[in-house]
Amino acid sequence: xxxIAKDKLPELLKAWAxxxxxxxxxxxxxxxxxxxxxxxxxxxxxxxxxxxxxxxLFFPRTETMYRYEVQGKEAGVTEIPTFDGKMVLVGxxxxxxxSFLIMDDVFLTKGYVDEFYRRRRENTRVVALACTQNxxxxxxxxxxxxxxxxxxxxxxxxxxxxxxxxxxxxxxxxELLDQAGELLTATDTAPPPAAVPGLVVDVTxxxxxxxxxxxxxxWTAVSRKxxxxxxxxxxxxxxxxxxxxxxxxxxxxxxxxxxxxxMFSEYTRMAGGHNPRPSKKERLRNRFLHKLQxxxxxxxxxxxxxxxxxxxxxxxNVDITRVIREVKEVAL
Amino acid sequence: xxEAPVNPLVPMTGRIIKIVEETPDVKTFHVxxxxxxxxxxxxxxxxxxxxxxxGEAMFSITSQGPEHLELAIKRVGMLTDALHEAEEGxxxxxxxxxxxxxxxxxxxxxxxxxxxxxxxxxxxxxLINYCxxxxxxxxxxxxxxxxxxxxxxxxxxxxxxxWPRVENCRVDVTVDKGDATWQGHEGFVPAFVEELKPxxxxxxxxxxGPPIMIKFVLQSLEKLGYKDDQIITTLEMRxxxxxxxxxxxxxxxxxxxxxxxxxxxxxLKQLPNEY
Ligand SMILES: Cc1cc2nc3c(=O)[nH]c(=O)nc-3n(C[C@H](O)[C@H](O)[C@H](O)COP(=O)(O)OP(=O)(O)OC[C@H]3O[C@@H](n4cnc5c(N)ncnc54)[C@H](O)[C@@H]3O)c2cc1C
Ligand code: SF4
Ligand code: SF4
Ligand code: FES
Numbered sequence: 289x290x291x292i293a294k295d296k297l298p299e300l301l302k303a304w305a306x307x308x309x310x311x312x313x314x315x316x317x318x319x320x321x322x323x324x325x326x327x328x329x330x331x332x333x334x335x336x337x338x339x340x341x342x343x344x345l346f347f348p349r350t351e352t353m354y355r356y357e358v359q360g361k362e363a364g365v366t367e368i369p370t371f372d373g374k375m376v377l378v379g380x381x382x383x384x385x386x387s388f389l390i391m392d393d394v395f396l397t398k399g400y401v402d403e404f405y406r407r408r409r410e411n412t413r414v415v416a417l418a419c420t421q422n423x424x425x426x427x428x429x430x431x432x433x434x435x436x437x438x439x440x441x442x443x444x445x446x447x448x449x450x451x452x453x454x455x456x457x458x459x460x461x462x463e464l465l466d467q468a469g470e471l472l473t474a475t476d477t478a479p480p481p482a483a484v485p486g487l488v489v490d491v492t493x494x495x496x497x498x499x500x501x502x503x504x505x506x507w508t509a510v511s512r513k514x515x516x517x518x519x520x521x522x523x524x525x526x527x528x529x530x531x532x533x534x535x536x537x538x539x540x541x542x543x544x545x546x547x548x549x550x551m552f553s554e555y556t557r558m559a560g561g562h563n564p565r566p567s568k569k570e571r572l573r574n575r576f577l578h579k580l581q582x583x584x585x586x587x588x589x590x591x592x593x594x595x596x597x598x599x600x601x602x603x604x605n606v607d608i609t610r611v612i613r614e615v616k617e618v619a620l
Numbered sequence: 621x622x623e624a625p626v627n628p629l630v631p632m633t634g635r636i637i638k639i640v641e642e643t644p645d646v647k648t649f650h651v652x653x654x655x656x657x658x659x660x661x662x663x664x665x666x667x668x669x670x671x672x673x674x675g676e677a678m679f680s681i682t683s684q685g686p687e688h689l690e691l692a693i694k695r696v697g698m699l700t701d702a703l704h705e706a707e708e709g710x711x712x713x714x715x716x717x718x719x720x721x722x723x724x725x726x727x728x729x730x731x732x733x734x735x736x737x738x739x740x741x742x743x744x745x746x747l748i749n750y751c752x753x754x755x756x757x758x759x760x761x762x763x764x765x766x767x768x769x770x771x772x773x774x775x776x777x778x779x780x781x782x783w784p785r786v787e788n789c790r791v792d793v794t795v796d797k798g799d800a801t802w803q804g805h806e807g808f809v810p811a812f813v814e815e816l817k818p819x820x821x822x823x824x825x826x827x828x829g830p831p832i833m834i835k836f837v838l839q840s841l842e843k844l845g846y847k848d849d850q851i852i853t854t855l856e857m858r859x860x861x862x863x864x865x866x867x868x869x870x871x872x873x874x875x876x877x878x879x880x881x882x883x884x885x886x887x888l889k890q891l892p893n894e895y
Contacts, residue, residue, distance in 0.1 A: 353627075353629055353630060354627075354630045354631075356672035356673070356713070357672075358671075358672050358673045358711075361707070361709045361710045361711060362711055363633055363672050363710075363711035363712070363713070364633060364711075365630065365631060365632070365633055365672070365713060367627065367630050370627070394865060394867075395865060398864050398878065399863070399864070399878065400628050400863040400864060400865065401628075402628075402629070402863075402865050403626065403627040403628070403629075404627075404629075502892045502893075528865070528867060529866055529867035529868065530860070530861070530865075530866045530867075531860055531866070532629075532676065532860045532861065532866070534672075534673070534675065536673045539673075541672070541673060543672075543676075545629075545866075548866070548867075548868075550867065555858070555868065556857065556858050556868065557858065558856065558857070558858050559677075559696045559697045559700075560696060562831070564857065564894045564895050565894065570894065574870075574894075577872075578867075578870070581872075581873070582870060582872055582873040583873070585872070585873035586873040
């Protein structure tokens, strides 16, 4: 096990920042979000997870895809070079680390590779941070996530009294730590126990139960208070839906994609006005079924990581843990 | 064949080389690229077509030649209005092919009953033409087609000249309501199917049209004794990416853009009724 003193961590980030953009959770307008590290010498990584997940680093809110020109009957498309920078993400929690693996399934498998996502993902190193503090809305362990050790990351980090323990997980992670030089010392300190969330929900059998519940009146009941604001989907680290739009100026313009949400009525509305999900009932049902039934059927895992952001921020307290519990109780 | 961009979301540029007016609101566009045919789709596959400064939408590839693809497009909104205003020679963006296409291998050796309504003949036509090109692989072909009025019949040349001349191929056409010039059958497609009584033995029925027509055609086919795995249809959902990423076109755990648009009725009955 390796260790770095707390006041040396900025030096380590500085070393990484020579070749890459380093992102760390930082306060911005009173909320914690992942931001490019500004070089500040004091740095606190504790204080719970970020309000917004780091998914926008791989899947930006808006991303230009290509440019075009149209002159009369002539037209041309110019591909925009895909991202070729490097990123190091420091302080990713286990739940968000799992969400990256879920996003990988979506963007990198099933016949097509999303090049925009792939470039960012492959050029990023992830340094995870074990949780020693969690929110009352955290329930990652319900999905088999260990808040003390993340999956699919390059380096695992644990906070200790006077610094951080560091363990390289991948070759890329070892390279990162090799850049630390003198900053790291060997230690036989054992990693501290992780903070285990108090919120627990038993998810076994929920997929099977939901398979018989498409027409259940429960969905009308649970959707009644939903405002259709979409906050739950924007804050969710596993929500990946997007729209494609264009911006036209004179003879040229560009096409971009931007986050979209199945909670919006326009989302599935077709030409001619037919909408397969005409009301909040169908939309909220789709969101929960997608996370708990459809995604497991398609990719073999839940599309929820128990980060609790949606239940924490929903203005009317729609709570996925309560939905899971209630779904298991209603009669078929 | 043209070289597709590495990035599946970026279209290649193509050109409309021919426009056929099918009906007052449907035109068929022949599209090619400087390097030849944009790609070689299976019957029933789809393409994303764009007027770059207007928008992009998914269309069935209704047929193909050695050097071009054909898309039959109904004028219903912004993009399709603009396409209908476009002239031959106009450059467009195109990407694809998307979707599963019709199960041409499984259909080998079978008689096929095609039932289309309105522009819903567009995807079915690609399979009809394929079966005609590979005539020896398929049994008897029977095409039943209907439109609102004689003027609304799409692909008239195929319906009245090309297909009836094909060996072992029968074509029956109906219109909801005829006019002074119309000598043919009048009445809705589902009722017409029941009148014609195509025997289910050894047949597969392939149907596409407006949702309401499909619904009643399925009932008619059931009455005639067709089983769920003898019926194939194609679905439409709002689409953006076409490659199973944007999440828009899901039907349960299936994406219509990847796993469809072609489904058997047996498969559809396994999926949530949300289309
Ligand atoms: C798998 C698949 C295959 C498809 N195949 C074809 C095809 O072969 N040919 C084809 O033409 N289309 C096909 N479509 C539909 C096509 O993708 C577009 O959705 C459609 O053409 C509308 O395009 P638009 O952008 O012009 O409409 P928009 O600009 O989105 O405008 C649509 C607007 O027009 C109005 N409108 C639309 N339809 C009607 C109507 N029937 N009556 C009255 N008002 C209406 C409504 O106000 C609506 O908001 C297919 C779609 C899918 C998903
Ligand atoms: S955050 Fe709550 S109110 Fe807003 S769309 Fe989601 S469930 Fe509905
Ligand atoms: S559904 Fe809610 S709890 Fe689950 S991952 Fe998304 S935001 Fe977190
Ligand atoms: S169109 Fe994007 S998932 Fe089907």
